[in-house]
Amino acid sequence: MSLAVVTVVSGRHEHLREQIRGLARSTRPPDHHVVIAMGDPRISDIVADTDTGTGTGTGTGTATVRYIDTVDGRLPLAHARNLGAQTALDQGATILVFLDVDCIPGPHMLSIYELACEDSSNSTALLCGPVTYLPPHPGRWSEEELIAHTNPHGARPSPAVGAVESGTNYDLFWSLSFAVTARTWAQLGGFFEGYTGYGGEDTDLGATARASGIGLRWVGGAHAYHQHHAVSSPPVEHVDDIVRNARLFHTRWSRWPMEGWLAEFERRGLVARTASGRIRRLGEPL
Template sequence: MKIVVVTVVSGRHEHLAAQVRGLRGSPEEQVDHIVVSMGDDAIVDVLARSGSAATCIEMPAQHPLPLASARNLGAAAALDRGAELLVFLDVDCIPGPEMVEHYRCAATLPGNGRSLLCGPVTYLKEKDIGAEGEALTLLTAPHPARPNPPVGAVEHGDNFDLFWSLSFAVGAATWTALGGFCEDYTGYGGEDTDFAATAEASGMGLRWVGGAHAYHQFHPVSDPPVEHLDDIVANARTFFDRWGRWPMIGWLDAFAARGLVEFDGSGIRRVVS
């Protein structure tokens, strides 16, 4: 099975280098890596210094970051290379040594062909910076909000809102049928929830793949992510217009509690400070 890993990136150079080293530890011999640079001219050098054979596709700089269109561009390049399985991996994530293999096995099981395949993700702490290889696997503690089946098991999911784009795999035919990520979304938030909603509406499945571990490298975050407020508000409106319900409710409620937006479930308005 021809497998291509797709990563989109702007900044996070050390995270990308660690991801490249993690992919080198994969036992799969037929794994290509496509990296889409969103206006970051340094990515080619980062890959070269890391000894990576990844293909770098460069996009012009845009603000907000064009996450959806960058993933679609990377996927198109992967399909041109004959990819049968696309593995999307956030630049912050280091793949576990058997992540790709577990995705491959899950993709070949009967009934999984028209499904989104998701692996568990462990969020590393600041004290874990630099952990790789065996030291990394010893830190395995997947995020409790998502299923974590036993290694080798594949669990059927029915809550598509739990899908996340940090780490997932999808067959080439399924990707083509879905049409990729909706490019009406720009910047942070909502595009992955929309992608999963499209899959559910299309009658596709959601599978949680035991053992397909990825490790999200530490970086400072805010909760709620106020630095992405404008993106989240705009993308929430787009999602509501497409699906008739609000995504990211927890964040929208938190923004409202801080007086940053007015949100009552029927509409949202950015409060001008």
């Protein structure tokens, strides 16, 4: 099987470098690494000059960079991931691994995803590995440090290494690290590109999978390590994106996503619910 890693990026250059180094250390290096740069013209240079210690720049010699523009200043994450997938498929990939630029792959992540994809019982499913959120760290992460910090986020299942468990709560699907076969990707039809900016597109893909009869699998040992960066909770800097994307999700699926964030925005007076249940931004007309 031919395995591709798809990464979308805007900024986060040092995170991208760490991801590239992680791919170079992988026990199963990717056959293709597709990087989609959103409004960031420096990405080719970042990929080319990243020192992996292997003498090949990217560690695999297969990094492909494609460029797209932002949309009114917003990141077109859904479109970028779809373009990355299509680019990888055009290169002959039969397994797609989506890995956010913030994430460093564990040394066995790709090999474990590949084994899960080769199992016929998982061939039509979203395959999701555990994610560890790392503390701040000066400089590069070594493989030994990553392993020592392994502590998967407790909101999602984390089976033992080698185990794969079926899931039913598709709202726990996160797009920051997952794998699919080319066949499953075709059945999904990709991310819905009506979403731009922050929030909603991954929850929508999970809803699409459930509606399409595509399974959800938790893959033990396919560890990804999310690099630290400043965040706010709730992400008030993205409130306009979240409200817009939540409305789109509600139109498509007749329920509200990101309920925790919306509730906190409402508590802070940033959004309000109308009598009909619609979410409106503060200052918008009724």
